[in-house]
Amino acid sequence: MPLDKQFISFYTILRKGVIRIFRIWSQTLLPSLVTSVLYFAVFGSILGARIGSLNGVPYMLFVVPGLVMLSVITNSFMEVASTFFFAKFFSRNIDEVLVSPTPPAVIVAGFVASGVVRGMMVGALVLIVSLFFALPSVAHPFIVLLFLFLSSLVFALGGLVNGIYAKNFDGISIVPTFVLTPLVYLGGVFYSIHSLPPFWQNVSLANPIFYLINGFRYGFLGTSDVSLTTSVLVLLGLMLVLLGVNIYFLKKGLGLKQ
Amino acid sequence: MENALVVTDVKKRYAGGTEALKGVSLTIPKGEFFALLGPNGAGKTTLIGIITGLVTKTEGSVSVFGIDIDKEPERARSLIGLCGQEINFDPWMKPLDIVVNQAGYYGIPRSVAVPRAKRLLVDLGLADKSDQIGFKLSGGMKRRLMIARALIHQPKFLILDEPTAGVDVELRRSMWDYLTTLTKEGITILLTTHYLEEAERLAKHVAIINKGQIVANGSMEDILALHDGTASGYGGGKLEDVFMQLTSTT
Numbered sequence: 001m002p003l004d005k006q007f008i009s010f011y012t013i014l015r016k017g018v019i020r021i022f023r024i025w026s027q028t029l030l031p032s033l034v035t036s037v038l039y040f041a042v043f044g045s046i047l048g049a050r051i052g053s054l055n056g057v058p059y060m061l062f063v064v065p066g067l068v069m070l071s072v073i074t075n076s077f078m079e080v081a082s083t084f085f086f087a088k089f090f091s092r093n094i095d096e097v098l099v100s101p102t103p104p105a106v107i108v109a110g111f112v113a114s115g116v117v118r119g120m121m122v123g124a125l126v127l128i129v130s131l132f133f134a135l136p137s138v139a140h141p142f143i144v145l146l147f148l149f150l151s152s153l154v155f156a157l158g159g160l161v162n163g164i165y166a167k168n169f170d171g172i173s174i175v176p177t178f179v180l181t182p183l184v185y186l187g188g189v190f191y192s193i194h195s196l197p198p199f200w201q202n203v204s205l206a207n208p209i210f211y212l213i214n215g216f217r218y219g220f221l222g223t224s225d226v227s228l229t230t231s232v233l234v235l236l237g238l239m240l241v242l243l244g245v246n247i248y249f250l251k252k253g254l255g256l257k258q
Numbered sequence: 259m260e261n262a263l264v265v266t267d268v269k270k271r272y273a274g275g276t277e278a279l280k281g282v283s284l285t286i287p288k289g290e291f292f293a294l295l296g297p298n299g300a301g302k303t304t305l306i307g308i309i310t311g312l313v314t315k316t317e318g319s320v321s322v323f324g325i326d327i328d329k330e331p332e333r334a335r336s337l338i339g340l341c342g343q344e345i346n347f348d349p350w351m352k353p354l355d356i357v358v359n360q361a362g363y364y365g366i367p368r369s370v371a372v373p374r375a376k377r378l379l380v381d382l383g384l385a386d387k388s389d390q391i392g393f394k395l396s397g398g399m400k401r402r403l404m405i406a407r408a409l410i411h412q413p414k415f416l417i418l419d420e421p422t423a424g425v426d427v428e429l430r431r432s433m434w435d436y437l438t439t440l441t442k443e444g445i446t447i448l449l450t451t452h453y454l455e456e457a458e459r460l461a462k463h464v465a466i467i468n469k470g471q472i473v474a475n476g477s478m479e480d481i482l483a484l485h486d487g488t489a490s491g492y493g494g495g496k497l498e499d500v501f502m503q504l505t506s507t508t
Contacts, residue, residue, distance in 0.1 A: 001332050005365020012362025016348075023350070024427045080296035092346035096407070099310045099340050100363035258272060 001101045002253040009102040012112045017114025018085060027077065027120060030127065032071040036126045036173075037066050040133040043190060049126065055192050057221055060134040065217040066189030069151060071126045073184055073209065076119025076152040077159035077176060080111050082161030085172045088256065098257075101161045104250035108160060108243065115156025116149065123148050134218050143219035151212050152246045157242035164246065165255045188217075208238055225247070260288045260323065262415045263309065268318030269395055269471075270304050278465070280470040281318070286448060288323070288414075293461035294450045297505050300416060301470040302450045303412035306419050310340045322415060336364060341404045343420045343450075353384055353403050355363045356392060357410050364411035371410065378406040382436065393403035398429045405433070411442045432451030434460055439452040458482075458497040468505040 001009070021028045040060075048059035055062065087094040097107055130136060138144055158180075166172045185211030193201050204210050207227075215231030218224035224231070249255060263286040270279040281309050286292045306311030309320055312332055320327045326335040347356045353376055362373030370441070377386050382402040387395060395403065401421055409417060422430045430453070437460060441447055451455045453458055457464060458478065465475040474481055486501045 001336075001365060008367055009363050012359050015362075016351075016359055020311060020350075039409055050404055090345055093348045095312060095340075095342065096360055098365050099335060099338070100360075100411075101336040101365070102363050103332060119452060168503070179389045257311075258307065 001103060001106075005101075006103065006106045009100070010106050010113070013097065013107065013110025014113045014117070017111065018078070018117055018217050020068045020083065021079070021114065021118050025150055028075070028124060032075055032122045033125055033129055036067055036071060036129050039063075039070075039131060040085075044133050053219075055194070055223060058134070061136050062192075062217075063190060064130045064134060064136045065220045068123050068126045068130070069147075069209075069213045070184055070189050072119045072123040072148060072151050073155045073180065074176065075122040075213075076115040076153040077162070077209075079118040080115035080159035081166070081172050081176070082158045082159075083114070083161040084111055084160055085166050088163070089168075090164075095257070104247050107250055108157075108246045111160055111163075112156040112246075114151065115159055116152040119156060123222075124154070134233060138220055141220035144216065145219075146232075147212065147216040147235075148229065149218055150232070150239065151216065153213070153236055154208075154239050154242065157239060157246060160242070160246050161200075161242060161249070164249045167255070172222030183207050183236050186210075188213045188225065208234055261321075261330045262286045262288045262290065262323060263448065264319075264321045265305070265309070265318045267315045268305065268308060268320060270301070270313065271316045275387070279308075279315075279472055282467065282470070282472055284465055284472065286446060288446055289441065289444055290463055291437070291461045292449045293457035293464045294448060294467060295454065295457055295464060296450075296467035300467045303419055304466060305467070305498075306340070306342075306417055306450070310338055310417065311335055314315070321474075327460060327495065332409060336411070339408035339411065339416045341401075341408040341418045341421050341462070344424070345400045345404065347392055347400075347403065347407065349391070351392050352389050353379060353392060353395070354388040356403065357406050361410045361470065366411060371406070375406070375410055378409055378451065382406050383432070398425045401425055402429075409440075409454045414443070415448070416440065418447060418449045420450055420452065421449060422451060423451045428457070454501055455495050458495055463496075466504050474500070474506045 044060040044063055048063065049060040053059060162172055162175045187203065187207050189205065193204050196204065211231040211234040214224045214226050215228055218228055222234060263284065265284040268279055270284045271277050278351050282305060294302055304313055308315045311327065322334040327334045357375035357378060358368060358371045361375065369445065379385050382405060384399060384402055387399060405421060410457055420432055425433065434456065437447060442499065450459060461478060463477055464481045466473050474484065481500055484495050485496050486503065
């Protein structure tokens with residue numbers, strides 16, 4: 001398929017996904033905003049006032065990047081996982097793309113791009129909501145945007161792996177509930193790694209979400225628990241692995257073809 | 259004469275061990291209206307799945323207009339239009355969007371796809387439903403929408419897997435007329451159906467598949483000539499009698 005036609009196919013998948021995001025905005029955009037308001041109110045304002053500061057930063061400002069990232073991760077992941085799974089398992093309209101000449105890499109790009117759009121959109125909305133509770137300074141705007149994009153990309157890719165491979169409805173709820181949520185909460189959304197005992201500090205280093213939250217937080221505060229380069233490399237590595245897995249799954253038809 | 263489809267010794271064994279196809283070979287010349295008949299579970303949909311890339315074959319080869327589906331899958335797929343057995347469009351989308359999106363997957367720009375989709379919806383009697391949510395359409399409308407979707411990229415080879423299942427007589431006849439015009443335009447059609455009078459009326463060539471094997475293959479006249487002269491007594495046509503002779507397990 002020539003490149004210009006591949007782009008049309010990519011745009012078609014993306015456009016369909018974005019229209020869906022806006023069509024069911026009360027399911028795709030609103031829940032994270034409501035949850036964030038509660039998080040900001042409880043952890044930021046009520047508990048944050050008692051905690052004071054962390055790493056020399058008021059707790060409310062410390063927690064804002066983590067909570068934005070929490071929304072970005074869950075939304076980009078769920079957008080792709082649920083959309084793909086629904087198309088594969090319920091309406092079976094994934095066949096529309098599979099019988100077409102659209103190459104696997106373009107299918108991956110189209111679905112993942114809509115996950116990125118939702119992730120970044122929700123991230124921006126949560127950031128706007130945070131302004132009602134605190135005025136976070138942005139030390140490195142480019143780093144903030146980079147991590148917003150990379151995080152959405154990595155977790156949209158993760159969501160696609162989940163959506164392709166899930167064999168039943170449990171398959172797309174198990175990963176977010178029992179894998180993603182613990183990793184996010186233990187990845188430093190609410191605390192600094194330095195407040196943990198040495199053993200748990202080392203355990204945290206094995207959590208990829210830890211690097212992502214810290215890189216994003218560096219963009220706001222200018223300080224981080226790990227180096228920025230390490231965070232970027234971990235995200236890029238993860239992205240390449242997940243991209244490879246997705247293209248392999250689609251080429252082989254694993255979880256899709258009989 | 260160029261062949262639209264050549265299937266050579268195709269076998270399919272599913273993961274559970276079921277042997278759905280046991281070495282099927284089939285040739286459909288370009289421009290033919292070809293009926294593939296068989297009882298439920300005979301292997302028709304599996305064979306269509308293999309041709310369209312939705313099912314992986316265990317052995318054998320398939321080529322569409324001379325293009326091997328394993329060597330150049332994307333090129334082969336661009337020539338095929340599929341109207342599957344199951345209703346499988348996004349139920350929350352409007353017919354016009356469903357058809358236009360399908361064009362997009364084939365690399366057709368919206369500026370070309372939108373007028374083409376509108377024309378197809380008019381041809382298939384869905385013009386006044388183009389802005390209605392898909393799941394609200396009647397069964398017959400959904401079937402026609404599936405045909406419009408299969409035709410949007412102007413395929414040379416159209417596969418219709420039970421397109422008239424659950425469709426009333428009047429609508430079925432109008433669909434027959436429409437399919438006949440398509441063959442006149444040079445589109446090769448592979449049709450599977452359980453309505454044997456439909457196949458008898460439309461198809462020039464017929465293959466009957468049973469338990470994963472082709473048990474008869476030839477022109478409609480050749481197949482009807484297999485009739486042994488005894489009517490089944492159920493009032494069906496000659497093709498139905500032949501079909502029962504060839505596929506009956508009793």
